[in-house]
Amino acid sequence: xxxxxxxxxxxxxxxxxxxxxxxxxxxxxxxxxxxxxxxxxxxxxxxxxxxxxxxxxxxxxxxxxxxxxxxxxxxxxxxxxxxxxxxxxxxxxxxxxxxxxxxxxxxxxxxxxxxxxxxxxxxxxxxxxxxxxxxxxxxxxxxxxxxxxxxxxxxxxxxxxxxxxxxxxxxxxxxxxxxxxxxxxxxxxxxxxxxxxxxxxxxxxxxxxxxxxxxxxxxxxxxxxxxxxxxxxxxxxxxxxxxxxxxxxxxxxxxxxxxxxxxxxxxxxxx
Amino acid sequence: xxxxxxxxxxxxxxxxxxxxxxxxxxxxxxxxxxxxxxxxxxxxxxxxxxxxxxxxxxxxxxxxxxxxxxxxxxxxxxxxxxxxxxxxxxxxxxxxxxxxxxxxxxxxxxxxxxxxxxxxxxxxxxxxxxxxxxxxxxxxxxxxxxxxxxxxxxxxxxxxxxxxxxxxxxxxxxxxxxxxxxxxxxxxxxxxxxxxxxxxxxxxxxxxxxxxxxxxxxxxxxxxxxxxxxxxxxxxxxxxxxxxxxxxxxxxxxxxxxxxxxxxxxxxxxxxxxxxxxxxxxxxxxxxxxxxxxxxxxxxxxxxxxxxxxxxxxx
Numbered sequence: 001x002x003x004x005x006x007x008x009x010x011x012x013x014x015x016x017x018x019x020x021x022x023x024x025x026x027x028x029x030x031x032x033x034x035x036x037x038x039x040x041x042x043x044x045x046x047x048x049x050x051x052x053x054x055x056x057x058x059x060x061x062x063x064x065x066x067x068x069x070x071x072x073x074x075x076x077x078x079x080x081x082x083x084x085x086x087x088x089x090x091x092x093x094x095x096x097x098x099x100x101x102x103x104x105x106x107x108x109x110x111x112x113x114x115x116x117x118x119x120x121x122x123x124x125x126x127x128x129x130x131x132x133x134x135x136x137x138x139x140x141x142x143x144x145x146x147x148x149x150x151x152x153x154x155x156x157x158x159x160x161x162x163x164x165x166x167x168x169x170x171x172x173x174x175x176x177x178x179x180x181x182x183x184x185x186x187x188x189x190x191x192x193x194x195x196x197x198x199x200x201x202x203x204x205x206x207x208x209x210x211x212x213x214x215x216x217x218x219x220x221x222x223x224x225x226x227x228x229x230x231x232x233x234x235x236x237x238x239x240x241x242x243x244x245x246x247x248x249x250x251x252x253x254x255x256x257x258x259x260x261x262x263x264x265x266x267x268x269x270x271x
Numbered sequence: 272x273x274x275x276x277x278x279x280x281x282x283x284x285x286x287x288x289x290x291x292x293x294x295x296x297x298x299x300x301x302x303x304x305x306x307x308x309x310x311x312x313x314x315x316x317x318x319x320x321x322x323x324x325x326x327x328x329x330x331x332x333x334x335x336x337x338x339x340x341x342x343x344x345x346x347x348x349x350x351x352x353x354x355x356x357x358x359x360x361x362x363x364x365x366x367x368x369x370x371x372x373x374x375x376x377x378x379x380x381x382x383x384x385x386x387x388x389x390x391x392x393x394x395x396x397x398x399x400x401x402x403x404x405x406x407x408x409x410x411x412x413x414x415x416x417x418x419x420x421x422x423x424x425x426x427x428x429x430x431x432x433x434x435x436x437x438x439x440x441x442x443x444x445x446x447x448x449x450x451x452x453x454x455x456x457x458x459x460x461x462x463x464x465x466x467x468x469x470x471x472x473x474x475x476x477x478x479x480x481x482x483x484x485x486x487x488x489x490x491x492x493x494x495x496x497x498x499x500x501x502x503x504x505x506x507x508x509x510x511x512x513x514x515x516x517x518x519x520x521x522x523x524x525x526x527x528x529x530x531x532x533x534x535x536x537x538x539x540x541x542x543x544x545x546x547x548x549x550x551x552x553x554x555x556x557x558x559x560x561x562x563x564x565x566x567x568x569x570x571x572x573x574x575x576x577x578x579x580x581x582x583x584x585x586x
Contacts, residue, residue, distance in 0.1 A: 011388060014388055015389075018402070018403075019398075019402045022405065022464070023402050023405070025417055025421060026405060026417070028417070028420075029413075029420070032420060041426050043431060046428070085310075086310035086314060087311055089308070089310075089311075090307055090308045090310070090311035093304050093305070094308065096304075097304045099304070099308065102308060102312060105315060105319075105320070106312075106315055109315070109319050111517055111571055111575065112319065112323065112568065113544055113547070113568060114521070115544060115548050115551060115560075115564060116323060116326045116547075116561070116565075116567075117318070117322045117323070117326075118551065118552075119322075119326060119551050119557055119560065119561060120322035120325040120326060122338060123338045123557075127338065127339065139318060142314065146311060146314060174292065174300045175300050176296075176300050176303055200408055203410070204408075204409075204410045204412075206410075206523070206524045206527070206528075207523055207524070207548070210527075211552055221410055221413070224413060224416060228416075228531075235420055235426075238416055239416070239420060241413075241416075242410075242412075242417055243413075245410045245413045246410050246413045246414075249408050249410060250405050250408060250409065252408075253404055253407075253408040254401060254405075257401065257404060260408065261400075261472075264407070264465065264468055264469075265468050265469050265471075267510070268473060268507055268511070
């Protein structure tokens with residue numbers, strides 16, 4: 001067992017390197033968001049600088065980000081809630097009645113390039129004068145949320161023993177009653193996992209809002225581009241905007257780490 | 272066995288004999304399979320199946336310009352145009368293949384190494400796992416912007432670090448030939464953690480016994496990995512490759528965030544997805560873009576099929 005100590009040292013060094021390379025860029029982004037543009041251009045002020053909130057003031061006041069934060073929250077929340085509402089019962093049916101072919105159709109949505117849906121959507125919704133409204137944005141985000149929720153919840157229902165529902169039936173519950181009073185309460189961890197993940201993906205989604213939103217309804221990932229001009233970039237503002245978009249979702253992931261990880265790795269070990 | 276039979280019998284009994292249940296409720300219970308699935312299926316039919324069918328139709332027309340403009344059926348002309356286009360289409364295919372296979376290879380090898388590092392418990396494990404999770408949930412557009420500052424040829428940290436070793440400056444994202452590898456680096460930074468999480472879930476679910484047996488037989492660490500861990504983990508590796516592969520093929524956000532429309536002024540990072548997007552929404556060439564999208568879709572399905580048929584060989 002002499003070999004253990006060098007391995008231990010190697011492992012510690014390697015782990016530190018991994019953590020540093022993952023976190024340093026994020027720390028750099030946050031640091032730049034607290035600098036003036038003059039300091040960003042000055043190599044001597046890389047680490048030692050006088051922090052300023054000016055960039056955040058620009059982002060929140062001048063660039064109207066309070067509105068865009070509200071837009072992102074509303075779209076992500078509505079798309080997630082609606083997807084749970086129609087996705088959870090569907091996942092239940094697909095799991096209990098082994099509707100594998102229907103499930104495959106829903107899951108195909110993970111494979112289809114989003115652009116190929118955007119073109120027809122754009123055709124239909126611009127003829128209905130709906131492009132730029134929240135309804136279309138929320139529907140488009142459900143394209144990501146719904147398959148995710150069906151996928152995660154199918155796995156979850158597959159793992160719930162049938163006996164629990166059957167005992168409810170014996171006690172006089174109808175099948176729908178057993179679903180509502182027994183299966184659904186038992187599924188809260190699964191629904192939480194699916195919901196949090198759907199919220200993250202919707203919050204981060206860029207392409208749908210890029211095409212389907214207007215100046216009033218655009219979400220945060222699109223609003224970031226307000227800081228990128230043709231000739232020059234307001235680096236301080238851009239980094240503050242990027243931090244405003246990313247930080248909330250990182251906090252969500254931090255506090256709901258268990259759920260996020262189980263959602264991201266759902267189905268990974270079934271083979 | 273007999274217990275199940277009794278349960279079923281009593282279920283039917285309780286359903287048919289209970290007179291308090293109104294008719295619609297009984298109907299709902301009997302048809303719950305389709306009742307539960309219907310809303311989601313209608314959504315999928317209207318917003319996914321129908322648009323895909325329309326894309327197929329559009330690819331056979333000369334639709335362009337305004338979405339209200341008339342278009343006529345032109346058969347497979349768009350496909351012929353696209354497949355003979357060596358200026359934009361085939362280079363985009365090549366970039367898509369290079370990007371996807373490159374990031375997949377690095378992400379799986381690096382992800383495996385990091386997953387093995389994290390496998391056995393250690394002090395501070397919780398914090399390392401948080402660090403692994405953060406890039407993964409970060410908004411891709413913001414990640415692109417973040418690296419855009421770091422890789423800026425004049426003020427970026429990347430060239431400063433190179434300078435310490437007497438290297439550089441490199442053009443990174445601004446270079447005609449270095450832009451694609453740089454965007455691949457960004458993708459690897461953001462998505463290797465995804466592979467780590469999937470492989471770690473797989474590693475944790477492995478039983479300890481084969482490992483112990485190999486240890487007793489005197490196998491070295493590498494032999495144990497190569498002949499015990501890796502074969503057992505292979506199904507999980509393929510899941511990771513499949514999930515990452517599909518998303519890597521469709522990468523858009525970081526390419527658009529770092530290089531803008533058309534994958535930069537020389538189209539240096541223009542992959543199929545970026546090309547199709549540009550055709551649709553910068554040039555309004557709906558017919559041609561639909562043909563590109565159908566070909567792209569077939570490429571995705573083809574590579575998935577190739578992978579899953581391999582998966583059966585392994586399992």
